[in-house]
Amino acid sequence: MAAVAPFIRIDGLTKRYPGVTALEDVSLHIERGEVHALIGENGAGKSTLIKVLSGATRADEGRIEVEGEEVNFASPAAARARGIVGIFQELAIESYMDVTSNIVLGNEPTHGPGGQILAFGRADTRAREALDRLGARNVGVKRRAGRLGTAQKQLVEIARSIAMDAPLIIMDEPTASLPGSDAENLLRIIMELRGRGTTILFVSHRLDEVRAVADRVTVLRNGRHVCTEQASEMPVERMIERMVGRPLDEVYLPPETEPGEVRFRANGLTRAGAFEDVSFEVRSGEVLGFSGLIGAGRSEVMRAIAGADRLDAGSIEIDGKTVRVRRPTDAIRAGIAYLPEDRKEQGLVLTMSCRENMALPSLRRFSRAGLVRGRRVRDRTDDIARRLQVRGNVDAAAKTLSGGNQQKLVIAKWMLTEPQVLIFDEPTRGIDVGAKPEVYRLMHELAARGAAVIVVSSELPEVMNVSHRMIVMSRGRVTDRLDRADFDEERILTAAFAGHARTRTDTKAA
């Protein structure tokens, strides 16, 4: 008897974009009823693979079989017809329509022949049932979808695939934009769907989550298939090593420089409702880490220093001189560079070339007598792009790069300004593990040249490894200050939770 064909068989899939091969000869299979996780660094090809599989884009080579039958999806509609539904990061929500219309969109129940007259009652029932199955009883079907929160929008999208009884649901980083409890709820839903026989393929950067729900894990690197293994046999460390292709201790680089004179000093910074009486100093050549929970006020302090928000009280000194920062241009002139968390949104002119984007704030320094020195721009941007491992053509528009590479561009851009005070807010969020060491190396290099570096990070290993000293904040106040010798996970967490009731979820997130 011949072996039963797997649910989905992917064979030799290749997809090329101008300048980049996103997928190269990728083969794997997905069994019916399993939860299959797809992991890899940014640009590894995960998104491309699931786009091909769900009909959002077409592969150049290779074949896909569903239950032994070759398919070639020309559109998401075609993939849906075979029971494959993709849920993407950019949520496909019709903001002006109500929840029901969103859930039945493309699959509306209708009356009579011709299938054109909408059956409103049945649509509501179907939407309600799908939401109830997800435990989303608090999402009203008549509400306008645009007014829902992110987690609820995501539930609406999942309800859409449930309403059509899709045997395979593909999710692209379903928990990326969800706070802890919503993310846990979603994982519970994934397990429930699996219990009903639905097959799930999902992409995630949260490896502990992959461990928790996946049956099997496929790792991609540089568009190639690295391995597919049982999740139970793959600890997180091993996943990372497979993704990066090198041992873990080469990722987080410790600081190299001995700090010098005090370069930056904050005295009693206060902004009502956000933070209170925050004082600290950073020496030239020093990396100061800021740890704490999300919402502890760390980013708010940095935004105020960078002139994005007003301070109610307190002062800022650079090299002993008081600096008045009222708006971002004041900060830039004073030599303060702030790399916000949300780099893509705030940092790039997507239609301009990567090179132009990187050079934008430094043009003055790249010019002589008002004329931009093209060669100097080229050399410097080439250099930094190479070191940050920006994947893609630097002369192409910034929008042609993947999300992670766009983030690198923003980092490159501010690094080129050679600031006195450099503030990184979540410096490696959304950046591949492989490029992380490059970010740290550049960070340390800028410190070595005399800059004061501040790193706000929710990733504890990161902040513990790369900083000289650390400040912990909780509820808008500084709750602890530690020297590198005293760095201790338990002590940091205690300070981070000062004033909070500590729960299991919180611990995991910190």
Place this chain on the structure above:
Amino acid sequence: MMTDDSGQAVKAPAPPPGASGTPAPETRGGGRRVVGFVREHLDADSLRQAGLPLAVLALIIYFTVQSSVFLTITNFQNVGLQAAALALVSFGQCFVILTAGIDLSVGSTVALVSVVCATVMKDHGIVAGILAALATGLVVGVVNGGVVTRLRVVPFVATLAMLSIASGLALSISDGTPVTGLPDSFTNIAQDRVGDVPVPVIISVALFFVAWFVLRITRFGRHVYAVGGNEEAARLSGVRVQTVILAAYVMCSLFAAAGALILTARVASGQPTLGASIALESVTAVVLGGVSLFGGRGSVVGVAFGVAFVSILGNGLNLLGVSSYTQMLILGLALIAVLAIDRQIGRDRKEAGT
């Protein structure tokens, strides 16, 4: 993580603006269902601009006070006649604008349809003429939609090109002169009445219900909104986006053809310069009616009010002896004023958190 469990506080769904504060009168059984149905489908978006109906009312009151002939049956028949063609073109325009497109070619489509229809009709009779008119509309719509969806030309440019092409064709076919010799039984449509209501008004009201029905009750209509609201979301949900857009342009040109038939009957000839100003007027009426130029929002009910506003304003100013040059100026200012008020209302509503 420290963020809220629920992400956002759940707010009670807001009542539609028109219905707030005035609960529907208690009705029994079927009556209540009808009220519920009407509310559901004629709600928020339809009355997104409670301001516009009020503006129409204000115009009526103002002109009634200013002119003794304004509020008469004869004058309203007049307004209705003038509004009928604009209404039809605007309803069609509404389909295209809801998909986030625009059809600038409706004016020359009207001219082309008029000329083709008259040319066919004078030799082959009324039915052939009307069929030729609709066929012409169909072809124009398919070409517009095809250029937009297949050649991926932006709607503004695609229909600008069609504006020139259709106009050129109309002038070539007619040699630049009116095509006369239409049967009386056709031209009489423009003069005939049922009771006090002119036939063109009846036609446009009937087609209003067709447009309303298609947009609100059919799958295609729902997809028109979906494509305009979020094209990518629609595509990923399995909506055939290109087909929907193409069909919207076809609807637009077919409605324009219907408008052209009424205008042709009124002027009793095929005119190659008919409808010169109707493209801009229709966009004005649609935008006044609360349909977003970005697509996905608005309704044909609002468009009907937009048409009423434009038509009543024009008629009243005529009665007051305001020159047509000044009228154009006033219409432009009125457009800005209504939109500014709408923005203001929209902003208040947003701040109120509804």
